[in-house]
Amino acid sequence: MKLIIAIVQDDDAGNLLETLTESGFGVTKLATTGGFLKAGNTTLMIGVEEKDVSKVIDRIEEVCKTRKQVITTPSSVASSTGVYMPYPVEVEVGGANIFVVDVDKFVRI
Ligand code: 2BA
Numbered sequence: 001m002k003l004i005i006a007i008v009q010d011d012d013a014g015n016l017l018e019t020l021t022e023s024g025f026g027v028t029k030l031a032t033t034g035g036f037l038k039a040g041n042t043t044l045m046i047g048v049e050e051k052d053v054s055k056v057i058d059r060i061e062e063v064c065k066t067r068k069q070v071i072t073t074p075s076s077v078a079s080s081t082g083v084y085m086p087y088p089v090e091v092e093v094g095g096a097n098i099f100v101v102d103v104d105k106f107v108r109i
Contacts, residue, residue, distance in 0.1 A: 001103040002053050004046040007032065008064050008096045013042035016063040020046060025056060053100055064096040 008016060013029065020027050025046055032043040046056055072086045 001106050002048055002050055003101050003103050004044075004048060004053065004056055005099040005101065006044045006046065006060055006096050007034075007098075008042050008044065008060070009094060010040055010042050012064045012094060012096075013044070016044065016060060019059050019063055020044070020056065023055070023059065025052070047103065047106060057098060057100075060096050060098060064094050066092055066094040069093045 006016075017027055017029055025048060028045040030043040030045065032041050033039065034041050048056055068090050069092075070088050070090050072088050
């Protein structure tokens, strides 16, 4: 058995949870925080048989595709008036970080 630990964006978590549970996989969702950005993300723990690992990774890839998004951010440099000007920036969102680890034992009581 393997444990897949997938760290995904909050925006993708709902759809991914739905897709995985509809496909019959057991999932546990944790609200987590990225150490670098200190922003919320979602970690899913999915215990699967080894033969299903690639199926789950395919589903994650389908749902968590990287895409561009325009966000408006306050400028880090104030204008001469001292007013912070918001400006649009294109950023990449989506994607996932996936760990697949061996499970020595799984017990359901
Ligand atoms: P990603 O590399 O896609 O990482 C997204 C989130 O996945 C991370 O959030 C963290 O929660 C988790 N993660 C990534 N690698 C991990 C690992 N080896 N072990 C455990 N968890 C892991 P953040 O830490 O907030 O990072 C958000 C994004 O900031 C990263 O996206 C990356 O693009 C950038 N980043 C992270 N650390 C960086 C650094 N030291 N220097 C420059 N950019 C960094």
